[in-house]
Amino acid sequence: ISQPLSVFLPWTELAIGWALVLGVGLRAAAGAAAALYAVFLVALSSVLLRGVPLANCGCFGEGIHLTPAQGLAFDALLLLLSAAAWKAGRSALSLDAWAGRN
Secondary structure, three states, rough: OOHHHHHHHHHHHHHHHHHHOOOOHHHHHHHHHHHHHHHHHHHHHHHHOOOOOOOOOOOOOOOOOOOHHHHHHHHHHHHHHHHHHHHOOOOOOOOOHHHHHO
């Protein structure tokens, strides 16, 4: 299951990120992002609680190296930002607003 997930998940994250940036289906995108961050928080919490030795969380591949604790804090912050985006809804600058969608 991890091989197909490793191919599918980054593209899903990218699509959700672009939807958030552009304001397309903002509430759905924010909800999807929050769900992903919640899953990541559970996974990293499991690693920390079980004492699994990891040099980094693997969140950004070879680009940025965060410890699991730093990854946990970062995902918690992103979860809060996703919740704030969901609560705020669309803005005047979003593509949804320009298209007249609710």
